[in-house]
Amino acid sequence: MNQLLGHRLKLLGLRDVDRILTHTNRTVMVSLARRVLRLHRGYASAPDRVLRAVVRFLDPRLPRGHRRAAERELLEFPVETFAPRPPAERRERPRPGDVMLLQRLTSLHQRLNLEHFSGVLGAIPVRLSGRMRTRLGELVVDLGTGRPEEIAIGRHHVQRHPWSEVEHTMLHEMVHQWQAESGLPVDHGPVFKRKARELGIDPRARRHLPHSAGEAAGAKEATVGCARG
Numbered sequence: 388m389n390q391l392l393g394h395r396l397k398l399l400g401l402r403d404v405d406r407i408l409t410h411t412n413r414t415v416m417v418s419l420a421r422r423v424l425r426l427h428r429g430y431a432s433a434p435d436r437v438l439r440a441v442v443r444f445l446d447p448r449l450p451r452g453h454r455r456a457a458e459r460e461l462l463e464f465p466v467e468t469f470a471p472r473p474p475a476e477r478r479e480r481p482r483p484g485d486v487m488l489l490q491r492l493t494s495l496h497q498r499l500n501l502e503h504f505s506g507v508l509g510a511i512p513v514r515l516s517g518r519m520r521t522r523l524g525e526l527v528v529d530l531g532t533g534r535p536e537e538i539a540i541g542r543h544h545v546q547r548h549p550w551s552e553v554e555h556t557m558l559h560e561m562v563h564q565w566q567a568e569s570g571l572p573v574d575h576g577p578v579f580k581r582k583a584r585e586l587g588i589d590p591r592a593r594r595h596l597p598h599s600a601g602e603a604a605g606a607k608e609a610t611v612g613c614a615r616g
Contacts (some may be wrong), residue, residue, distance in 0.1 A: 388409070388428070388431050389407045389408070389409055391431070392407060392409070392430065392431045393407045395435070395438055396424075396438055396441065396442060399435060399438050399439045399442050400439070400442045401424075401441075401442050401445070403422060404419065404422055404423070404424045405422040405423065406422070406423045406424070407423075407424045407425075407426070408423060408424070408425045409425070409426060409427065409428040409430075409431070409470075410425065410426075410427060410428060411427065411428050411429070411467075411470050411471070416461065416462060416466070417430075417441055417444060417445065417461060419445050424445070426441065427466040427470065428466070428469075428470035429464070429465070429466025429467060429468065429469040429470035430461075430464070430466060431469070431470070432469035432470075433464050433466075433469075436460075437460065437461055437464045440457040440458075440460035440461040441457075441461050443457035444457040444458050444461060451572075451576075455572060458572075485515055488515065488545065489513055489514075489515065492513045492515075492540060492553075492557070493513050495553075495554060495557055496510075496511065496513060496538070496557060496561065497510075499554070499557060499558055499561055500561065503558065503561070503586050504561065504565060507568075508561060508564055508565060508568060509535070509564075509568060511535055511536075511537060511538055511564060512536070512537040512538075513537065513538050513539075513540065514537050514538070514539045514540070515539070515540060515541075515542045515545065516539045516540070516541055516542060517541075517542040517543070519539070519541030519542070519543065519544070520541075520543065522541055523540070523541050523544045523552075523556045523559075523594075523596075524538065524539060524540045524541060524544065524556040524557065524559065524560050525538070525539050525560065526538055526539075526560045526563040526564055526567070526573065527539060528567055528573055533567060533570075533573075534567065534568075535563075535564045535567040535568065538557070538560045538561075538564070540553065540556060540557065540560075544556065548596055552596055555588055555589070558586060558588050559583065559588055559589075562579060562582050562583050562586065562588075563579070565582065566578065566579060566582075575590070575591070575592045
């Protein structure tokens with residue numbers, strides 16, 4: 388299926404991609420990094436019009452307005468109708484201690500909302516994710532409405548890094564929440580960077596964190612960002 392999908396995308400103008408990986412978890416509908424394209428498996432059943440929108444969205448030279456239009460078009464396609472999420476990919480079961488930790492994270496969101504956003508951001512569920520290995524956190528946005536649905540924080544991040552770094556990650560995701568609630572594109576573009584610097588946080592989508600005590604010395608690169616729910 389990936390080979391046929393890749394052939395169709397290349398016929399529609401896709402360039403600079405060495406490998407295509409598909410998934411069904413809807414966390415990142417379309418992404419391109421290091422010449423590896425990841426996209427939802429449901430796009431294998433999409434018409435050329437939608438796949439052409441995928442190709443346009445991946446073109447960094449395309450004007451911002453055209454990329455946003457392409458994004459809207461590819462997100463409107465009902466991928467889960469053609470590739471439902473398997474039961475094995477459903478939410479992980481809570482672990483002992485999660486309730487107290489989630490309460491702490493929720494209180495953190497409330498405090499940062501008051502300190503940095505004058506309390507205007509909406510209350511939002513916070514989830515711990517044990518599947519995040521190289522990601523620190525993400526904002527999940529509803530595909531249809533563009534509304535923020537939840538903030539996910541990596542379990543490994545909370546366990547291995549200082550709480551000050553967890554606060555940094557939460558604030559990063561809250562800037563994405565601010566974008567979504569303001570009707571702005573949820574990305575790491577100039578608006579995000581300006582707001583992040585205003586709040587005193589690193590505006591990059593990737594940042595280096597020190598290893599925790601007991602691990603090898605050095606720094607580990609991890610990702611923070613946004614996703615489509």
